[in-house]
Amino acid sequence: MHVPPIPSLTATDPQLAELIEGEARRQHDKLRMIASENYVSTAVLEASGTVLTNKYSEGYAGKRYYEGQQFIDPIETLAVERAREVFRVDHANVQPYSGSPANLAVYLAFLSPGDTVMGMALPMGGHLTHGWSVSATGKWFNPVRYNVSKETGRIDLDEVREIALRERPKVIFCGGTAVPRTIDFPGFAQIAEEVGAVLVADIAHIAGLIAGGAHPSPVGYADVITTTTHKTLRGPRGAMIMSTAQHANAIDKAVFPGLQGGPHNHTTAGIAVALKEASTADFRRYAHQVVANAKALAAALLERGFELSSGGTDNHLILADLTSKGVAGKPAAQALDRAGIELNYNTVPYDTRKPFDPSGIRLGTAALTTRGLTEEHMPQVAAWMDDAVTAAIKDDEATLTRISGEVRDLLDAFPVPGYTPA
Numbered sequence: 001m002h003v004p005p006i007p008s009l010t011a012t013d014p015q016l017a018e019l020i021e022g023e024a025r026r027q028h029d030k031l032r033m034i035a036s037e038n039y040v041s042t043a044v045l046e047a048s049g050t051v052l053t054n055k056y057s058e059g060y061a062g063k064r065y066y067e068g069q070q071f072i073d074p075i076e077t078l079a080v081e082r083a084r085e086v087f088r089v090d091h092a093n094v095q096p097y098s099g100s101p102a103n104l105a106v107y108l109a110f111l112s113p114g115d116t117v118m119g120m121a122l123p124m125g126g127h128l129t130h131g132w133s134v135s136a137t138g139k140w141f142n143p144v145r146y147n148v149s150k151e152t153g154r155i156d157l158d159e160v161r162e163i164a165l166r167e168r169p170k171v172i173f174c175g176g177t178a179v180p181r182t183i184d185f186p187g188f189a190q191i192a193e194e195v196g197a198v199l200v201a202d203i204a205h206i207a208g209l210i211a212g213g214a215h216p217s218p219v220g221y222a223d224v225i226t227t228t229t230h231k232t233l234r235g236p237r238g239a240m241i242m243s244t245a246q247h248a249n250a251i252d253k254a255v256f257p258g259l260q261g262g263p264h265n266h267t268t269a270g271i272a273v274a275l276k277e278a279s280t281a282d283f284r285r286y287a288h289q290v291v292a293n294a295k296a297l298a299a300a301l302l303e304r305g306f307e308l309s310s311g312g313t314d315n316h317l318i319l320a321d322l323t324s325k326g327v328a329g330k331p332a333a334q335a336l337d338r339a340g341i342e343l344n345y346n347t348v349p350y351d352t353r354k355p356f357d358p359s360g361i362r363l364g365t366a367a368l369t370t371r372g373l374t375e376e377h378m379p380q381v382a383a384w385m386d387d388a389v390t391a392a393i394k395d396d397e398a399t400l401t402r403i404s405g406e407v408r409d410l411l412d413a414f415p416v417p418g419y420t421p422a
């Protein structure tokens with residue numbers, strides 16, 4: 001049963017309620033390893049499902065365009081204050097609808113159409129919104145890209161500096177969606193300073209690790225920090241932009257009225273709850289456990305002959321090239337899903353295959369850590385993955401079905417917020 005329960009929804013729209021119950025059960029039964037996903041607490045679910053969704057509040061606390069903000073203003077202020085405390089930043093804007101609009105607001109704040117922006121190339125682990133060609137950010141601006149080193153799978157700051165000096169970007173993005181290694185914020189800051197660029201740290205994936213002290217913080221190095229709130233940070237789907245006091249006004253104006261209308265107040269409340277949770281000792285333990293689990297899983301996968309991009313991980317994320325296993329990423333990911341192990345197919349740096357049918361898979365340990373799994377379970381997870389990948393090659397459905405049962409048996413001992421077995 002979904003938690004909190006949804007009896008009114010079940011009465012009004014049984015068809016939809018059944019689908020939601022199905023998804024809740026699926027999230028309970030599967031080993032969820034999509035690196036950008038997590039389980040939010042029941043408190044975050046409750047805050048996100050309240051009457052706050054009824055309210056319009058364009059503007060910012062104390063400067064709204066609609067009346068009746070007696071409760072919304074303190075709610076948004078609470079979220080902002082908690083963001084400032086957790087991340088130790090001068091300024092936080094909690095209104096961006098999601099990570100992509102947050103990044104677009106950064107473009108609006110600092111660039112004009114046609115200006116040069118620098119980011120990590122998408123196939124190397126960068127995000128679409130860091131200037132990739134199919135994104136508005138790549139079409140309306142002049143994107144230049146850095147790669148990772150072919151030998152090490154890591155960012156080569158000498159290459160970044162060389163490109164920056166040649167292309168003179170106004171904005172440099174660091175961070176990405178498939179980066180298994182620590183981002184060198186001081187190194188990027190030095191380059192940004194040399195070329196007079198605004199440095200934006202997009203910490204969407206690692207925000208929870210930073211909040212929990214398990215990854216260095218970009219504060220003091222990046223001018224602007226963008227993040228989603230729903231990945232390792234374990235809040236509702238949303239985003240924040242944080243900055244030095246100097247850029248506060250430009251960021252706020254870009255979000256509203258530059259790009260958005262009314263903020264999603266129910267989401268703001270969920271973010272406030274998640275940030276309160278993120279300031280606890282429990283959360284610090286979670287963040288460090290996420291990394292410990294990823295390292296243990298990477299070691300177990302290497303032992304089983306998996307080839308890992310950059311040879312391992314420093315954070316929550318692992319990128320595996322399955323070429324040596326004799327299977328492509330997509331059929332492997334699909335077989336793993338049937339085996340109860342949920343992740344995504346992904347390009348690996350210098351992939352020779354197409355983006356829609358690439359060589360790799362990407363996985364992360366945030367959700368399974370929230371669930372309570374620790375290092376001792378990782379060899380078993382690696383063994384299941386190995387067996388499932390082998391089964392994918394042989395079209396061995398029986399093995400996939402066996403694994404999915406074993407996964408469910410293990411996970412039954414680890415309850416999740418959002419669902420209780422009937």
Ligand SMILES: *Cc1c(COP(=O)(O)O)cnc(C)c1O
Pocket residue numbers: 036098099100101103127129175176177202203204205228238
């Ligand atoms: C997930 C992500 C985003 C975009 O977030 P959405 O909420 O999906 O729009 C932006 N940047 C990075 C680095 C991400 O990982």
